[in-house]
Amino acid sequence: MPEEPIRLAVIVGSVREGRLGLTVADWFAGRARGHEDLDVDVVDLAEVSLPMVLPRFGAAPGAEAGRALAALTPRLARADAFAVVTPEYNHSFPASLKNAIDWHDRQWHAKPVGFISYGGISGGLRAVEQLRLVFAELHAVTVRDTVSFHGAWKHFDDKGAPTSPQSCDGAAKILLEQLTWWARTLREGRAARPYAT
Template identity: 40%
Template sequence: MTEPAEALPRLMIIIGSTRPGRAGLPIGTWFAERARAHGGFQLDVVDLAELGLPFLDEPHHPRLHEYENDHTREWSERVSRADAIVIVTAEYNYGYPAPLKNAIDYLHNEWFDKPVGFVSYGGVSAGTRAVQQLKQVVGSLRMVPVTDSVNIPFFPQFLRPDGSVEPNEVMVQSADAMLDELLRLEKALRAARANRPVA
C-alpha cells in the first residue's frame, strides 16, 4: 500500500551555486526528478539564487534562535520542516560556493540529526573536494552524511543542447542508492529529531 504524500518524510534539495549560467540548476532539476520517481519523499527544492539570502545579517548566534529578520525566520521554518537534505554543489577553486556556506551558517539547531547527501559536479575531481569540505561543516551541525553520493566529472558532457541533463547509468544508480540510504537513515534519526532543542 502506497503512503499518502503528506505522510512521507520531507527531502530538501539545496541548489548551492548562484552563478549565472550555472550547471547546478539543471543538475538539481534532474536529481529532483529522480527523487520524485523514487517515491520515498516529499520534496522541497531550494534554489539559493531564488532564495536570495543576504550575507549573514543576524546579530545573535543562530543557536539562540533569536532571529530579527523575516528572511531568517522563513528560512528557519523551511529547514525545520525538512527530514533529510541533499546538497547540489559545484566545486570552485577546490571548494564549495560561498552562498551555500552562508545559507548553512544562518541556522544551527534546525540542521540537527538530519541525514545529508551530496550531488557534486566539476572537472576531473567531480566536485568531491568541495564535498569533503562540506562534510566537516555539516558534521559540526550534527548532520549525518550518507556514504553514497552522486559525483559528476566533466559535467558538460551530460548537458543536452537545451541545457537539461542526460545522465549515464552510473549517475542514475548512484542517485537511487543515495536516496535509499537517506530514507533508511531518516527513519533511524527520527526520534533524535523529535527531541532536538529549539533554542
C-alpha cells in the same frame, strides 16, 4: 497504515549566472519524485537574499535578513533530510551555500545530508569533503555515497537530461535509499527522545 513521507529538501548551492546547479538539482529532484515515500522541495539559494554578514551572536537579524529567513528557515526546519547540490569553486564550495548553512543551526541537527556534486576533473568531491566537516559541526549525519559529475558540462544535454543516464541514475538510487533510511531512523529517534547538543 502508511508511513508519513520523508520530506527531502534539495538545496541548490550555486547562485552564479549560467550555473549548471539548477539543471543538476532538477534532474536529481526528478529521480527523488519517483519515490512515493519522498516529498521533495527544491530550495534554490538564488531565490533567497540572505545578507553575507551575520548579526552579532544573540542579536536579532535585520529586516532584509528577516524576510529571507522567513522564506527559507521553515523549509529547512520542515525537512527530514537534505540533498545538497554543489559545484567546486577553487577546491571548495560556494560562499552562498556556506552563508545559508551559517544562518541556521538547529534546522540541521540529527538529520541526514547527501551530496550531489559537479565540476571539472574532481567532480566537486573536494567541495563535498569540506562540507562533511561543516555539517558535522552542525550535528548532521552525512551519507557516505555521493552522486558526482566529473567534467559536468558534457553530462547534460540542452534539455537538462543526462547524456549517459545509467551510471548517474544508479548513483542517485543508492543515495536516495541511504538518505531515506537515515531520515526515517533519525526522525523516529528525534520523536522518541530530544536530541542533546
